[in-house]
Amino acid sequence: MIEIIDVFLLFFIVVCSVAAIFLKDLLSAIIILAAFSFLMAVEWTVLNAVDVAFTEAAVGAGITSVLLIATLSRTKRYEEQVNVPKEFAPVVHKGISTKIMPIVVVVITGAVLLYGTIDMPAFEDPNAPINKHVAPTYIHDADHEAGSINIVTAILANYRGYDTLGETTVIFAAGICVVVLLRREKWPEKKIT
Amino acid sequence: MRFLQHLxxxxxxxxxxxxxxxxxxxxxxxxxCWIVSCVALFFSLSGSIYLLNKVANTGKVTYHLGGWKPPWGIEYSIDHLNGFVITVIAFIAFVVAFYAEKSVEHEIEERKIPAFYSIYMLLITGLMGIVITGDIFNLYVFLEISSLAGYALVALGKHRNALVASFNYLIFGTIAGTFILIGIGYIYMQTGTLNIADLRERLPEFYNSTVILTAFAFFTVGLCLKVALFPLHFWLPKVYNYSPSVVSSIMAAVGTKVGLYVMLRVMFTVFKVEFSVENVPIANILIIISSIAIVVGSILAIAQTKIKLMLAYSSIGQVGYIVLGATLTNQIAMTGSIIHILNHALMKGSLFLIVGCLVYKAGIERIDDLEGMGKRMPFTMAAFTVSGLSMIGVPLTVGFVSKWHIAIGALDAGMWYFVPVLIISSLLTAVYFWRIIEKIYFYEEPALLHEDRRVNININWDRREKRENFGDRRINLERRSEFKGTRRKNKEDRRRQLDKQWQPLEQWDEHGRWEVVKNDRRVSEEDRRQFMPDRRSLEGIGRRTRDYNLALIKRGEAPWTMLAPTLVLSGACIFFGIAAKIPVAIAEKAAAMLLR
Amino acid sequence: MARKEDHIISLGVISKILIPFIQLYSYYVLAHGDLGPGGGFQGGVILGSSIILYVLAFGEEEGRKLVSQKFNDIFSSVGVLVYAGVGILCLIAGGAYLEYSKFPLDHHLAHHLGMYGVEIGVQITVSAVMTTLFFETARKDDETFESKKKKKMEPSNLKSS
Amino acid sequence: MVELILAKYNYWIVIILMMLGFYAVIARGNLIKKIIGINLFQISVFLFYITMAKVKGGTAPILWDKSQVYDNPLPHCLMLTAIVVGVSTTAVALALIIKIHKAFGTMEEDGIIIEQQREYIKGRV
Structure with a gap:
């Protein structure tokens, strides 16, 4: 049963991503991206990653879309066809090579990734190395060693708490980078009348 | 002591x-802000020197974050390579931060300065965090901190092209980061651990697994993109060219070095030498690619007319040296490659700082404008000469030490055909640096009021816009403090605002970079008042456009807070060239550890 | 017109009713991080989005009255400081960085407190930064490329009086 | 064959998704499309991690009783961090796009190149 839901969800996810890439109307593309994120969150819930699904629903479908739409409101809604004047034609390479090159790169990358799956442990395999080495200890000890029933939180805030400090710093960095790029008033703000 | 234990x-x-x-x-x-960042970096510098000393005396230093044992928690492990690179980063970062104050004031909008220092410190945090950690996912997190900071710093450049450069950097940086994330995922899938030391132990039994091969391929491509190895270098020149001088110097000096460090770590610590050399042909491919990079980087550098672009392309070549030395997998060459991390950081750091001095003092960005600068800025130009000679690889400078080691290593490994590559690239480097050194010392300095150097400033006071005609080129100089967007009710406030608005011109005069001239002679105080009406009287005048003749005057050195760091770095080029034993001893141990 | 205003009023009323609950929920998510899904980050995002909703309903100026720029900027720093500070407290208590068990408390309580402290730090930073991101990104432009170009073209600007 | 498909189909779809995103990043000229592509690419990588964490018959890693089989919690934790990194990158990229649009009046790569070239020809670089 789960497999069927899984396959259906994945199918919709692929459809969404194709639509998000090829739509000319950026607003629709963004909304479809939000749908993609949301379906992804559902898929992760199916795969039992509840914390991640929660975060993705809040971030991917929420904040990212809001920011993207806000950006659109300050820029343009539609993708445009650029008319290249004659004198600039040599600068803007518009040959077949520019269309084919990305496809070649993508196909090669995908082929390498697929090659990697040959020796991969099977999906849901309980004997895969990742389920044998480090993780069992977390599952076994998290509640009495780290004091949290939710193992993900235990790892996040305790075992690998330093990573989370890094994560918080990344957020802070994003905030200050956006402020430095977009804010217009003087920084030590005075009252503007 | 407890404190030192937590260092x-x-x-x-x-x-x-x-x-x-x-x-x-x-x-x-x-x-x-400046004081705080300098103090913090000084602390980091002394701490990392202490750590390096400790590592040299007692061997590996480990620190378990959260008190959790390694495969479960995150571990900091410092060995010779780590300690060496982290000291280099802290040193360069401290020197550049000391230099930053005046340069940033000149090149970045006033209100953005606190944020600049904050992002700068985040960049350094990220870089040092990458180097010191012993956990591969922690490495990814800090990689992203440093990259985010890097994107924003590049975007602070004045020209609007800086934004595009930054965006391209962001796209390729993110692709590289995601590739590395995929690599981590594949490795983790097969081994179930994220700790580097643990990975090293657990990986050998999977060396023939396609999963691990793919992971290695993705790591390599991602890191090549991060360090701008030759075919994947396209984002780098514009980034260095358009970012503020401080930023380009820190990025050129340590930004790519950290990527190279990660490359060494992945190729020789996470995977063993046997894997990277024998199981996969990647090492052989990298040897060829890097030797092409060395030559092509040097040739492209010759073709440039802007100093910063020239240095950027030469960086591409220099990255090739480090990769070449590492992939020869010979102990001497590896030593050379590790020392080159320090050496190139010193040389490029000092060169970009010099460019910053030039921009600050004389507004020079082109190679042609350097004519006769030897007389006007003797110390800066002496530093330039030293660093340039070092880039060429003249004996008694640091450049010689690393090139010598790589060449001997190539001979030792029986690959004599890489020695000509090194010699050719040295000659090419000599070509593009000699060209400049010749201009600096053997050309007449242009006459004070030579016709070409006359600047026409057209100031529209109402819109606070300054446009300058510089010969046939037009430069659009931005105002330093922004006027628009704030409306002041109070007259006094508005007056203060106007005062601020006026400051830049005054300051230019102070530094002797521009002088107001009329009919080819300097303007007397009265004439000047005529040109620059009393600022109080400006109020209520409304729209007004004025033409000024300004002459470019290049005289005197940059202030000592800028000059001293520059001289320190270029002095270090000679110091470590003569006293090469200190870094070589550490690098030898690091190389032995990597090739274990 | 009247209909439009009605619409806005109802939006305002509904969001005024909703926002306290959303904020309460964010604290619930934060506090239940160790029992169920959730934690500092998710709580922070939810708190941030409640403020975003407020701004969407009442406009930027009202939003700025609720959370000023200064407030946001300072709190995005404070969160990281709280996180790092918990780690430093651990150092003072004699453990490694972020080693909560060295707090002079019951083992379980020490871990709980440490994790709560850390998550609160995350929540503060995340909510402040998310709000900042929204404010900065969604702000109306006072000058676009086109208007700038137009301004340059206008002869009245170039004339001297 | 069926077994093989059942064992790997999830990974294959993930790879297709990743490559779709990657294609959008490198092939589309519109900057916002590039950002959408990066988001797709990264989220697919996250899905890859989550997929590998699944264990047959496992439940979500929240401990209620110890006899249960649980999914691997570590990739979940890693992905929480990675999602945050992703949204931060997106935010900075969007800020850059806004500034680029303000400075160049376009969001298309070709348009920007043309604009840059115009400026270069004017000799103002």
């Missing part, structure tokens, strides 16, 4: 905390 984490933590505190301090005082 591995404090070295990272102090810059991090200062990065967080600086924006708050910046609300009170901007100068304090």
């Amino acid at each position: 591995p984490v404090l070295v990272i933590l102090i810059p991090l905390i200062s990065a967080v505190v600086i924006p708050v301090i910046g609300r009170v005082n901007r100068f304090a």
Whole structure:
């Protein structure tokens, strides 16, 4: 049963991503991206990653879309066809090579990734190395060693708490980078009348 | 002592905390931001020197964050390579931060200065965090901190092309980061661990697994993109060219070096030498690619007319040296490649700082404008000469030490055909540096009021816009403090605002960079008042456009806070060239450890 | 017109009713991080989005009255400081960085407190930064490329009086 | 064959998704499309991690009783961090796009190149 839901969800996810890439109307593309994120969150819930699904629903479908739409409101809604004047034609390479090159790169990358799956442990395999080495200890000890029933939180805030400090710093960095790029008033703000 | 025991984490933590505190301090005082960042980096520097010393004396230093044992928690492990690179980063970062104050004031909008220091500290935190950690996912997190900071710093450049350069950098940086994330995923899938030491132990049994091969391929491509190895270098020149001088110097000096460090770590610590050399042909491919990079980088550098672009392309070549030395997998060559991390950081750092001095003092960005600068800025130009000679690889400079080691290593490994590559690239480097050195010392300095150098400033006071005709070129100089967007009710406030608005011109005069001239002679105080009406009287005048004749006058050195760091770095080029034993001893041990 | 205003009023009323609950929920998510899904980050995002909702309903100026720029900037720093500070407290208590068990408390309580402290730090930073991101990104432009170009073209600007 | 498909189909779809995103990043000229592509690419990588964490018959890693089989919690934790990194990158990229649009009046790569070239020809670089 789960497999069927899984396959259906994945199918919709692929459809969404194709639509998000090829739509000319950026607003629709963004909304479809939000749908993609949301379906992804559902898929992760199916795969039992509840914390991640929660975060993705809040971030991917929420904040990212809001920011993207806000950006659109300050820029343009539609993708445009650029008319290249004659004198600039040599600068803007518009040959077949520019269309084919990305496809070649993508196909090669995908082929390498697929090659990697040959020796991969099977999906849901309980004997895969990742389920044998480090993780069992977390599952076994998290509640009495780290004091949290939710193992993900235990790892996040305790075992690998330093990573989370890094994560918080990344957020802070994003905030200050956006402020430095977009804010217009003087920084030590005075009252503007 | 308890405090010293926690030094591995404090070295990272102090810059991090200062990065967080600086924006708050910046609300009170901007100068304090500079002080705080310098103090924090000085602490990091002394801490990392202490750690390096400890490593040299007693061997590996480890620190378990959260007190959890390694495969479960995150571990900081410092060995010779780590300690060496982290000291280099802290040293360069401290010197550049000391240099930053005046240069940033000149090149970045005033209100962005606290944020600049904060992001700068985040960049350093990220870079040092990457180097010191012993956990591969922690490495990814800090990689992203440093990259985010890098994107924003590049975007602070004045020209609008800086934004595009930054965006391209962001796209390729993110692709590289995601590739690395995929690599981590594949490795983790097969081994179930994220700790580097643990990975090294557990990986050998999977060396023939396609999963691991793919992971290695993705790591290599991602890191090549990060360090701008030759075919994947396209984002780099514009980034260095359009970012503020401080930023390009720190990025050129240590930004790519950290990528190279990660490359060494992945190729020789996470995987063993046998894997990277024998199981996969990647090492052989990298040898060829890097030797092409060395030559092509040098040739492209010759073709440039802007100093910064030239240095950027030469960086591409220099990255090739480090990769070449590492992939020869010979102990001597590896030593050379590790020392070159320090050496190139010193040389490129000092060169970009010199460019910053030139921009600050004389507004020079083109190679042609350097004519006769030897007389006007003797110290700066002496530093330039030293660093340039070092880039060429003249004996008694650092450049010689690393090239010598790589060449001997190539001979030792029986690959004599790489020695000509090194010699050719040295000759090419000599070509593009000699060209400049010739201009500096053997050309007449242009006459004070030579026709070409006359500048026409057209100021529309109402719109606070300054446009300058510089010969046939037009330069659009931005104002330093922004006027638009704030409306002041109060007259006094508005007057103060206007005063600020006027400051730049005054300051230019102070530094002797521009002087107002009329009919080919300097303007007397009265004439000047005629040209620049009393600022009080400006109020209520309304729209007004004025033409000025300004002459470019290149005289005198940059202020000592800029000059001293430059001289320190270029002095270090000679110091470590003569006293090469100190870094070589550490690098030899690091190389032995990598090739174990 | 009247209909449009009605619409806005109802939006305002509904969001005024909703926002306290959303904020309460964010604290619930934060506090239940160790029992169920959730934690500091998710709580922070939810808190941030409640403020975003407020701004969407009442406009930027009202939003700025609720959370000023200064407030946001300072709190995005404070969160990281709280996180790092918990770690430093651990150092003072004699453990490694972020080693909560060295707090002079019951083992379980020490871990709980440490994790709560850390998560609160995350929540503060995340909510402040998310709000900042929204404010900065969604702000109306006072000058676009086109208007700038137009301004340059206008002869009245170039004339001297 | 069926077994093989059942064992790997999830990974294959993930790879297709990743490559779709990657294609959008490198092939589309519109900057916002590039950002959408990066988001697709990264989220697919996250899905890859989550997929590998699944264990047959496992439940979500929240401990209620110890006899249960649980999914691997570590990739979940890693992905929480990675999602945050992703949204931060997106935010900075969007800020850059806004500034680029302000400075160049376009969001298309070709348009920007043309604009840059115009400026270069004017000799103002």
